[in-house]
Amino acid sequence: MPFIPHTDDDVKTMLDAIGANSIEDLFAEIPAELRSEGLDSIPDGVNEMDISRLMRERADQDSRSLCFAGAGAYEHHIPAAVWELTTRGEFYTAYTPYQAEASQGTLQLLYEYQSMMASLTGMDVSNASLYDGASALAEAVLMAVRANRKSKSKRILTPRTVHPDYRRVANTIVHNQGIVLDELDFDRQQGVIDPASLPDDPGDVTALIIPQPNYFGALEDVDVLTDWAHAHGALVIAVVNPVSLAILTPPGEWGDSGADIVCGDGQPLGAPLSSGGPYFGFMCCRKAFVRQMPGRIIGRTTDLDGKSGYTLTLQAREQHIRRSKATSNICTNQGLLVTAATIYMSLLGAQGLERVALACHANTMKLLAALDETDGVTKLFDRPLFHEAVVQFDLPVADVMRALSVQGIIGGVSLADDYPELGNSILICATETKTDADIETYTASLKRIAMRLTANRCPVQPKM
Amino acid sequence: MLIFEQSKSQRANPSQAPLQEAGIDSIPAQFRRRRRPLLPEVSEMQAVRHFTRLSQKNFSIDTHFYPLGSCTMKYNPRASNTLAMLPGFLQRHPHSPDNLSQGFMACMFDLQEILKDVTGMTAVSLAPMAGAQGEFAGIAMIRAYHDAREDTARTEILAPDAAHGTNPATATMCNYKVKEIPTDAQGDVDIDALKAAVGPQTAGIMLTNPSTLGVFERRIKDIAEIVHSAGGLLYYDGANLNAILGKVKPGDMGFDVIHMNLHKTFSTPHGGGGPGAGPVGVSPRLEPFLPVPLVVKNDDEYSWLKEKDRPQTIGRLSTFMGNAGVLLRAYVYARLLGREGMHRVADFATLNANYMLARLRKAGFEAAFPERLATHEFIITLKRQAKELGVNTMDFAKRLLDYGFHAPTTYFPLLVAECLLIEPTETEAKEDIDAFIEAMIKIQHEAESDPEKVKSAPHSLPVRRLDDVKAAKDMDLRWTVSE
Structure with missing residues (x-):
């Protein structure tokens, strides 16, 4: 019996102690007409060797591709120590640190994490994480509505340069509460919000979301945007990439007074791509708003002997105490991913993280230059960028991407569905993991594919 | 001692950073950070020793009996971890095209089928990233269902007073008022109070069965009958699914929607407080509203259904498809059990x-x-x-x-x-x-x-x-x- 240690003797002794004749007797309170024994679609159990064979076959089937896709999930080198330590049973199989004395490892680690994230974002405080970047944005929107007591409109200005799936998730989660995500368009030449296009009198705005870098990889005029929002009584929600913060101005220093709430996806800090999850969402804010912040928060305190220790704090915000009046229904963080991120940041340090960010930037600039020199490919926006950019093809984007994938290359992420006005465009990314040879492989394949697709599309005309 | 207190300026781990010399000139000064963040400057060994020692201050399933009620702290098989962390799974980008993803998608499809069977529901979405998000998805579907029928007078969700705190918090997030139903002396829902509480304003009821009191809700058929006759739907909080796995299916008890906590029943790690996974299962009338994406199989080929294929969906709950790595662990566990x-x-x-x-x-x-x-x-x-x-x-x-x-x-x-x-x-x-x-x-x-x-x-x-x-x-x- 997999994972069940009972011997027949154990079962007999235990039933005797209970005073029952059989295990079946213990289910006597379930009405008989509800009982269903059939689990017809579930296969027979297999042993570890057989499931290993199956899983290896399936993992190999999706064998490694050369990946130039980003769009919210980034391939970075992860030091071996990160997951060696993270999957130690003491981290991996513990739960939420309800019994603080028996959870000082997790608690101190989360306190260190909060310290690192607050410093990285330039904010006062951090929570112990949320589910992922998109749902963190949704929680940031809900938090802004609670925190901006002067605003009654529940209107959030949401640029179209925010990740489209972040906007979708935010809408799924907040729309039932009468919150409106008002779209803000972007400048077609620059690929960023044009501050000059912002209205002089926007009316009652609860918050402005500012992505940096934005979905296109481009750098927004965060100082001007922040000051504009604050001048009109709106809070600023920053959506940022944590690795970029090693070299970009932290949101706490944007404009005259800094962003109010900062969120994003922590995946670049030590979480593997892993098909999109588990990642973690991070959230930081000004100290004044900490009681409006959702999720677990760890505080340092002292024990009976005056010794320093760590505990869950400000729990009066949370669902298990406040029930229907809680700041959120969230009751977990993404502890294991935060463990990985804390170890990752400790191994890299500020210098190492800076080198990672710079290498990502440099490689994307190289890739962009190489693509821009390729016939039929055009760089779209004229704007400083971090580690992503948009290029446009002369050919149908779906055909190009399919042809690349047959050669094991993920050429980028198509923008055709989300930004049809950008034509046959893709979002590309080259992190520090990409070599010059990788970039050469990509552009060479692209040239061959372009030639073939062009040839197919324009058959040689028969002579008249 | 904190990791910061072991830090020394200029100490670095060159083997963990890229070797290439890359400039920053292409980023104008106005966008650039002026002061470095306060991250630790420690050697690799110092970091390894520090976090190893921290781990030793934890109680965990691997080290201690952990009978934390309502959390199902059972053994997490090592095979689940090892196999979910095979390079082919870890390296797969969420935007990988379907032709480079059939192995992963096969696992997700099989898991959907297994979860349908154990819950007795007709369709499952793996999208929710935690139990509380599964709850949110469930109540959002109930709202979408009533809205689609233009039955907009339903403003209330019922929940027993013994319910988990997430239940009323979730109902609030979906803009419902919460009405608590008392429990009788034997731990069952007070049926008379329930009868008095239901009405045309009832959108649904959120129930855990066995309840949080550790007993089976014996009159569940009556409860289903009372709520359904009033036009409300039944939501099953799967926190306690471990108690009834293979004995009775929520679908057979009359539930319309259920979330499962795979980190409980399907033995994925609790990780010091997450990540979890909270897939949702539904009866036929809620199927159109399931969160996206969903995996489908046509002629032995797997593909994703997204917003455009599912016009009535409540939408997307995460940037990508959910907590894939957790779902893979649950799949391995389910196959080992059979x-x-x-x-x-x-x-x-x-x-x-x-x-x-x-x-x-x-x-x-x-x-x-x-x-x-x-x-x-x-x-x-x-x-x-x-x-x-x-x-x-x-x-x-x-x-x-x-x-x-x-x-x-x-x-x-x-x-x-x-x-x-x-x-x-x-x-x-x-x-x-x-x-x-x-x-x-x-x-x-x-x-x-x-x-x-x-x-x-x-x-x-x-x-x-x-x-x-x-x-x-x-x-x-x-x-x-x-x-």
Whole structure:
């Protein structure tokens, strides 16, 4: 019996102690007409060797591709120590640190994490994480509505340069509460919000979301945007990439007074791509708003002997105490991913993280230059960028991407569905993991594919 | 000592950073960071030693019996971790095209099918990233269903007073008012109160069965009948699915929507508080509203259904497809168990709980519901000890830590005074359960002979009891350089 240690003797002794004749007797309170024994679609159990064979076959089937896709999930080198330590049973199989004395490892680690994230974002405080970047944005929107007591409109200005799936998730989660995500368009030449296009009198705005870098990889005029929002009584929600913060101005220093709430996806800090999850969402804010912040928060305190220790704090915000009046229904963080991120940041340090960010930037600039020199490919926006950019093809984007994938290359992420006005465009990314040879492989394949697709599309005309 | 306190300026790990020399000139100064963030500057060995030592300050399933009620802290098979972390799975970008993803998608499709069967529902979405997000998805679907029928007068969600705090919090997030239904003396929902509460304003009811009181809701058919006749839907909180796996299916009890906590029933790790996974299953009438994406299989080829294929979906809950790595672990676990193994989960979880309850009662501890059988968990109340000896539930919990046991859930559910909610799970051996019972008996003796010893516990952990009031008042939430 997999994972069940009972011997027949154990079962007999235990039933005797209970005073029952059989295990079946213990289910006597379930009405008989509800009982269903059939689990017809579930296969027979297999042993570890057989499931290993199956899983290896399936993992190999999706064998490694050369990946130039980003769009919210980034391939970075992860030091071996990160997951060696993270999957130690003491981290991996513990739960939420309800019994603080028996959870000082997790608690101190989360306190260190909060310290690192607050410093990285330039904010006062951090929570112990949320589910992922998109749902963190949704929680940031809900938090802004609670925190901006002067605003009654529940209107959030949401640029179209925010990740489209972040906007979708935010809408799924907040729309039932009468919150409106008002779209803000972007400048077609620059690929960023044009501050000059912002209205002089926007009316009652609860918050402005500012992505940096934005979905296109481009750098927004965060100082001007922040000051504009604050001048009109709106809070600023920053959506940022944590690795970029090693070299970009932290949101706490944007404009005259800094962003109010900062969120994003922590995946670049030590979480593997892993098909999109588990990642973690991070959230930081000004100290004044900490009681409006959702999720677990760890505080340092002292024990009976005056010794320093760590505990869950400000729990009066949370669902298990406040029930229907809680700041959120969230009751977990993404502890294991935060463990990985804390170890990752400790191994890299500020210098190492800076080198990672710079290498990502440099490689994307190289890739962009190489693509821009390729016939039929055009760089779209004229704007400083971090580690992503948009290029446009002369050919149908779906055909190009399919042809690349047959050669094991993920050429980028198509923008055709989300930004049809950008034509046959893709979002590309080259992190520090990409070599010059990788970039050469990509552009060479692209040239061959372009030639073939062009040839197919324009058959040689028969002579008249 | 904090990692920051081991930090020394200029110490670095060159082997962990890219070697290439890359400039920053292409980023104008106005966008650039002026001061480096305060991250530790330690050697690789210092980091490894620091985090290894931190880990050793934790109780965990791998090191301790962890009978935390309502959390299903069962053994997490190592194979699940190893196989979910195969390079082919870890390296797969979420935007990988379908032709480079068939292996992963096959696992997700198979898992959907398994979860449909164990819950008796007709369709499953793997999208929710945690139980609470599964709850949100479930109630959002109930709202979408009523809205689609233009049945907009339904403004209320019912929930028993014993419900998890996430239930009312979720209903609020979906803009419903919450009406609490009282529980009767035997731990069942008060049927008369329920009848009086339902009406044209009822959107649905959120129920956990077995309930958080550790007993099976015996009149579930009546409850379903009452709520359905009023036009409401039934939501099943799958927190306690471990108790009924292979015995009874929520679909057969009349539920319209269910979320599962794969980190409980399907033994994925709790990770110090996440990540979880909270897939949702639905009956046919809620199927159009399932969150996206979903995996489908046509002619042996797997593909994703997204917003454009599912116009009535409540939408997307995460940037990508959910907590894929957690779902892979659950899949491995489900395949290792297989059909027979699933049946045995509820059998032995229930045997362990009833055995513990019987022995604790024999030792003089008071069951909250003495007339009832335990399910996979049960409640004892220490209100007599609190009153007569001045030793309360928290004191017992802290003293258990000294004896090497993680404490059961304390002071939840709120309905039972001085309660311990105890869930041994099926993977604990009789001898470990016996040791826990012996510790409880010893603590009882201590409470009688030397109550101070219990009230000032723990004595053998890295810290003694912490000052929670000070923590909330001082709000020391981060390390700063001035220290």
